[in-house]
Amino acid sequence: MSKKNSYPDRDAGIDGYVKIDRYNPELIDNLSEHYKGVLQQIGEDPNREGLLKTPERVAKAMLFLTQGYDLDAKEILTSAMFKEEYSQMVIVKDIEVYSMCEHHMLPFFGKAHIAYIPNGHVVGLSKIPRIVDVFARRLQVQERLTNEIRDCIQDTLNPLGVGIVIECRHLCMSMRGVQKQNSVTTTSAFTGEFLKEKTRTEFLNLISSRLG
Template sequence: MNNLDKAVKTAMQEEDMDGYVKIDRYNPEKIANIASHYEDILRNLGEDPSREGLLKTPERVAKALQYLTHGYDLNPSEILKGAMFKEDYSQMVVVKDIEVYSMCEHHMLPFFGKAHIAYIPNGHIVGLSKIPRVVEAFARRLQVQERLTNEIRDCIQETLQPLGVAVVIECRHLCMAMRGVQKQNSVTTTSAFTGAFSGERTRAEFLRLITASLD
């Protein structure tokens, strides 16, 4: 068994029972490959990759990119299936203010904010921590906010088969704040609904709950 196979085996052994993989490991072959390209990028930017401050920058960037896109290695549906329970509860379940960190696929610059998610059970509930983990699994990929919103909605709907799903995401995009129009205070809001949340009354209750304060 070579070193790469051992690393993969170790990763599988350390994987949580709910399908959520720890993200503090790196594929050394991928890191070396990505880092080699960043040496050329630094040169093309007019920098000297051999100067002290940049000696380890290509490797650091490569590790950062692998960390920021580890969602490709996660199965969001399996995350949910790992903590599904039969329960006779049919009222709205809301998890709000879930932190979102992702990267715009157009410029590979970050966008970040919060997600608010609700579902109405139809015979099954899911462990509450699994909702943020589904968000993380999709967010840690190259994304656009619109697709991210739909992917979260569809995953919960298809896996849990609830009476309805609601997703609202609010984010700031550095591709707008740092370049282009440079509108630093702009916030982008996207939403996606299924089932019972297509009705005005249920949707209004969800929006009221995610904007309400517990104070």
């Protein structure tokens, strides 16, 4: 569920990307009360010195980690679209990903590798990592996160194709459940030219290579 108007005093950047430094006090108070109740339910004393500020800190952390609900990824992309007759693959790789699993509300993190083939327009390179954050800063599953990023780029830029690979470690697998600390989950999604084996192979080879 969107938290629209949760941050009435936030400052918006000119590209539509928002860094939240202030929070709605009423929302923080409401969330803090819930977290105080959680501490009590697990057998802790929320009034002891080390936990006095914990409910408020957790409330602010949760709002930061889910700020993607209030951001518009398409607006971010269109703020830096430029006409350019370039029709070769553009890749932004090793984009850091931090998100939260919607099943256990535990973090998963890793890297995203994204490519598109322009069709008359290119986008400012910094906007690709920013839209990753928009979708990652929501309660997610990695499969949906992958598709949402792909679809946003395809629908907004209308490129000849989009390719995306995401590799993440999930704390719901390493801290609890099967407790496999070294497992990595890889998801991928493709459109257009990337559905062709030759283009897809070129993309996968390029994201696997290292400079110099």
